[in-house]
Amino acid sequence: MGLVKTLLLFCIGLILCIKVAVAEHQVVLVAAATSPLHDIDSVELRKIFLGFTVKRDGQTIKGLRNISDQDLNDIFLQTVVAMSEKSYKRRQLSLTLRKGLPRIAEYDEVEDLIKALSSNPYSISYTYLSPM
Amino acid sequence: MQEHQTTNHMTLYTRYWILSAIVLTALLNSPQVLSRGQHDLLLFLSGGPAYNEVSPESGPDGTEFVADADIVYSYTSGRFKILGEYLLSTDESELERLKLGWREADTIGWIGRFHSPSRYWNSTYHHGQYLQTSISRPLIEQFEDDGGVLPTHITGLMLETMSSLGGSSGLQTTVSFGAGPTIGNDQLQPVDLLDPDSDHGAAADLRLGYLPDEMGDKQVGLIMGWADLEIDENETAEQLGLQRVEQYTIGAYLDWNWPNWKVVGTVVYVNNQDKLQTRTLEDSFTSGYIQAQYSFHEDWILYGRLEESNDAEDSLYLTLFPNTIADRQVLGLRFDFARNQALTLEVARVIEFAEADTQDRFGQAMLQWSTVLPWAW
Numbered sequence: 001m002g003l004v005k006t007l008l009l010f011c012i013g014l015i016l017c018i019k020v021a022v023a024e025h026q027v028v029l030v031a032a033a034t035s036p037l038h039d040i041d042s043v044e045l046r047k048i049f050l051g052f053t054v055k056r057d058g059q060t061i062k063g064l065r066n067i068s069d070q071d072l073n074d075i076f077l078q079t080v081v082a083m084s085e086k087s088y089k090r091r092q093l094s095l096t097l098r099k100g101l102p103r104i105a106e107y108d109e110v111e112d113l114i115k116a117l118s119s120n121p122y123s124i125s126y127t128y129l130s131p132m
Numbered sequence: 133m134q135e136h137q138t139t140n141h142m143t144l145y146t147r148y149w150i151l152s153a154i155v156l157t158a159l160l161n162s163p164q165v166l167s168r169g170q171h172d173l174l175l176f177l178s179g180g181p182a183y184n185e186v187s188p189e190s191g192p193d194g195t196e197f198v199a200d201a202d203i204v205y206s207y208t209s210g211r212f213k214i215l216g217e218y219l220l221s222t223d224e225s226e227l228e229r230l231k232l233g234w235r236e237a238d239t240i241g242w243i244g245r246f247h248s249p250s251r252y253w254n255s256t257y258h259h260g261q262y263l264q265t266s267i268s269r270p271l272i273e274q275f276e277d278d279g280g281v282l283p284t285h286i287t288g289l290m291l292e293t294m295s296s297l298g299g300s301s302g303l304q305t306t307v308s309f310g311a312g313p314t315i316g317n318d319q320l321q322p323v324d325l326l327d328p329d330s331d332h333g334a335a336a337d338l339r340l341g342y343l344p345d346e347m348g349d350k351q352v353g354l355i356m357g358w359a360d361l362e363i364d365e366n367e368t369a370e371q372l373g374l375q376r377v378e379q380y381t382i383g384a385y386l387d388w389n390w391p392n393w394k395v396v397g398t399v400v401y402v403n404n405q406d407k408l409q410t411r412t413l414e415d416s417f418t419s420g421y422i423q424a425q426y427s428f429h430e431d432w433i434l435y436g437r438l439e440e441s442n443d444a445e446d447s448l449y450l451t452l453f454p455n456t457i458a459d460r461q462v463l464g465l466r467f468d469f470a471r472n473q474a475l476t477l478e479v480a481r482v483i484e485f486a487e488a489d490t491q492d493r494f495g496q497a498m499l500q501w502s503t504v505l506p507w508a509w
Contacts, residue, residue: 050347053237086430086468090263091349093504096172097260099240099292100206100215100233103172103508 026129027075035121037061042080048124049081049104051095056122064116064125065106076126170209173507176202178261180500186492198222202259211235215242219259224277227325228259228285239293245325248286249306250337250357252385252398262502265394266464267478270421270439271457272400276313276320281453282381282402283359285322286310286335294346302346304353306339314364315377315452321364333360333376341385350388355400357381368452377449378405383420397422404449417444423462431469437462450485455492459483473503 029045031037037056044054048063055061067073073085081088095101107113110127117123179199186194200221207214213233219226231244247254253273257264274280288310295303312335313320323332341353361377363369383400399420406413418441425435439460444450464478480496 046347052347053235055237089472093174093260093506094256094263096174096206096506097204097258097263098256100172100208100213102170102206102208103506105508 025071027072027126028129029124029126030117031124032117032119032121035117035124037122037124040124045080045124046082049076050091051101051104059122062120062123063104064113064123065104066110066113066125066127067106067108068110068113069128072126072128080126170207171509172204172206174202174204174260175505175507176200176204176260176262176502177505178500178502180267180498182498183496185495196222200259200261202228202261204258204260208235213240217258226277230325231290239291242290242292243288245285245287245323246290246308248282248284248335248337248357249290249292249308249339250355250381250383251282251284252339252353252355252387253396254284255306255339256387260504261500262472262474262504265425265433265435265466265476266423266437266462267476267498267500268460268462268480270398270423270437271441271460272398272419272421274457276322279453279456280320281450281456282379282400283312283320283322283335283357283361286312286337287323287325287332288335294343296346297342300345300347302343304339304341304343304346304351306337306341308335308337310335312359312361314362315366315369316364317366318453320361320453331362331364333362335359352386352388353384355381355383355385355398366452368454372448373408374406374448374452375409376407378407379403379449380405392427393424395422395424402449404447406448413448415447415449417447417450418442419444431467433466433468435462435464435466445485454485456485457482458485472505473501476500476502 029040040061048054048061049065053060065076077083077085077088083091092103096103105116107116113125117125177200179197181195181197184194198221200219203218203220205216211234213235215229215231215233216227217229219228227245229244229246231242231246233240233242247258249255251273253269254275272282275284286308288308290306290308292304292306295305297303311323311332313322314331335358337357339353339355341351343351357380359379361379363375380403381400383398385398387396388394397420399418401416401418403416404414406415421437421439423435423437425433427433437460439457441458444458450456460480460482462478462480464476466474466476468474476499478498482494482496484492484494
């Protein structure tokens with residue numbers, strides 16, 4: 001777990017601007033250490049996770065969904081996309097059916113999420129601020 | 133109800149076996165629900181009994197079992213996209229959509245076979261039965277081989293784009309141009325990519341949608357279409373000396389929702405220039421529907437739909453399609469359960485155009501199980 005914690009803390013070193021405080025947890029956006037992403041506002045964040053195109057430096061920002069924790073998932077649904085899980089999943093399916101847009105990638109293991117973030121500097125996700 | 137004509141490349145017996153195999157394979161394999169990469173595969177399954185009460189003059193009651201497997205595949209690599217949809221059912225097997233696309237920001241250009249953008253319901257639900265609340269679809273949204281009287285499949289070019297209007301609102305524009313269907317015997321015949329022919333006239337469609345929140349799903353808009361429909365072995369047309377029909381459509385649609393409520397509706401005015409050998413006749417009719425649904429519980433939806441047509445009984449064009457639904461009242465109840473599964477019960481009162489200015493009225497009841505199994509890699 002030591003390596004995972006180190007990588008996670010390194011990623012969290014690039015904390016972006018949005019924080020949500022829920023009880024004792026703060027949720028932050030995370031990206032790879034090499035990522036040039038700095039300022040993403042709430043509207044852009046919602047667009048990214050609803051399948052719209054948001055670009056930086058000519059590159060499309062890819063959202064990665066962290067479903068490793070149920071409370072974290074609830075925060076994401078409430079504050080980022082403002083939908084229930086059911087509505088969000090239907091919307092994803094509908095976009096694929098109508099326009100062939102790929103569904104947002106989901107990760108139920110933090111290690112896999114970190115690998116995915118590290119492999120694409122134009123991807124972002126979210127996690128708790130406190131070490132896991 | 134117009135009898136389903138088979139549009140297929142295999143026998144009914146073979147389709148039943150293949151459908152059964154697909155359902156068993158899909159249900160016995162744990163689907164990779166987590167989306168990872170740029171390939172997406174959606175398998176929409178549905179099936180159930182349908183009962184049609186037929187009037188005593190026409191014969192005994194009709195009960196049938198209908199099952200569908202709609203396979204949707206998409207691949208994205210950078211700006212390039214492929215989207216295909218193949219429908220295998222107890223009535224037909226058909227390559228419904230196959231299109232190649234190029235995406236630039238929120239604009240996508242397509243080439244291939246697609247659903248007409250001026251049919252809003254079809255552009256939203258396609259053949260994805262699970263995502264559509266009701267079992268049946270309205271007359272003016274029926275696909276050609278299900279008794280539809282308006283073009284629903286176009287082969288050509290389509291452009292979709294979203295423009296911001298300031299604030300959070302947006303204007304969605306979808307325009308297409310390509311080959312439309314011909315008027316075959318009792319039904320419209322779109323271009324079949326697996327067996328193409330060259331007798332199809334042109335068709336153009338436009339849909340303009342206003343979205344108060346461009347990231348939301350509420351919208352209201354205008355739809356327009358034009359199609360040059362060639363006659364291809366339609367007996368009634370040949371008896372009348374009808375050679376082709378130039379069809380214009382204009383209408384409006386609404387798709388709106390509130391907490392627990394959703395309303396979707398369309399009204400279309402159809403004008404047909406019926407080209408005979410020595411003269412042109414004109415006929416027109418208006419058709420529309422409105423469907424309202426209420427979620428009285430997280431997993432339960434009660435819905436109702438009214439469909440009406442005006443001046444349809446005087447339309448020369450509609451005489452080419454016997455047993456066309458004119459009016460319908462629908463009531464249904466849907467229950468969502470487990471992961472991506474639904475059970476829906478629907479009853480309807482149908483008024484259908486029969487032959488020689490007569491109408492058939494009958495009741496209809498349907499029960500359907502539906503699901504979607506998503507894969508990604």
